[in-house]
Amino acid sequence: MIRCLVVDDEPLALDILVDYIEKVSSLELIKATTSAFEALAIAQTGEVDLIFLDVQMPELTGIQLLKIIKGKCRVILTTAYPQYALEGYDLDVADYLLKPIAFDRFYKAVSKVQQQIQEKPVIIPEKASSGVQDFIFVKTEHRIQKIYINDILYIEGLKDYISIFTPQxxxxxxxxxxxxxxxxxxDxxxxxxxSYIVAIPKIESIERGRIQIGDKIIPIGDTYREGFFNKIQDRNI
Incomplete structure (x- = not known):
């Protein structure tokens, strides 16, 4: 059962989504609200799996709310303005529904979320006898693959997928x-x-806000710059 939260400042739009949720047996409505702040409080409890989130709201926009909750649950954006689609996907939304929302399009979005949940990869950190994490398992298309921590160069993200790069x-x-x-x-x-996580021991050089690992040049984002340089400060001489 997927626990749902619906937030939209338009009562009619809210009622339509509530009606659609009630028609799908795998969905459970936790709350429908016109208040973005109430939705934020509920989302932060971790009691919902999926939010149907309107973009244009007066108190707090959907994009602002999405940035605050930072992946606590899956989000499907709902709006009458298609220009928000690209920004939403940059923030890892599950899907984007353009108003007026037809039931078949709603159901397709929900099915996509169900598939993501069912196919959620296995990530199992393992510890060596020394207590230091040694390798992880991840689920690929056809198998669960073991990856040694020391082999990972960097990780690149794209929407719901990530690529893990090793020398091989x-x-x-x-x-x-x-x-x-x-x-x-x-550490x-x-x-x-x-879009990037890097292995600090694999960094070959840092220049002009860019990291080089092998032949790959990786940008340092403004949001992560301070944290990155603080982390490597102890290794500087």
Whole structure:
């Protein structure tokens, strides 16, 4: 059962989504509200799996709310303005519904979320006898693959997928960057951009806000710049 929260400052739009949710047996409505602040409070409890989130709201926009909750649950954006689609996908939304929302399009979006949940990759950190994390398992298309921590050069994210790069291969898995970031040892790996996590020992050079690992040049995002340089400060001489 997918626990749903609906937030839209238009009561009619709210009622339509509530009606659609009630028609799908795998969905459970937790709350429908016209208040973005009430929705934010509920989302932060971790009691919902999916938010149907309007973009244009007077108190707090959907994009602002989405940035605050930072991946606590999956989000489907709902709006009458298609120009918000690209920004929404940059923030890892599950889907984007353009108003007026037809039931078949709603159902397609919900099915996509269900598939993501069912196919959620296995990420199992393992610890060596010394207590230091040694490798992880990730689910690829056809198998669960073991990846040694020391082999990872960097990780690149694109929407719901990530690519894990090692000297030997590129491994693609259906996963969020935040989940991968949490699974990796923080003393070795650091998020340097919304789309990149790097292994600190693999960095060859840093110049003009860019990191070089092998032949790859990785940008340092403004949001992550301070945290990155603070983390490597102790290694400077």
């Amino acid at each position: 291969e590129r491994i693609i898995t259906l996963q969020y960057m935040k989940k991968m970031e949490e699974a990796l040892p923080s 070795i790996f650091v998020r340097v951009h919304k």
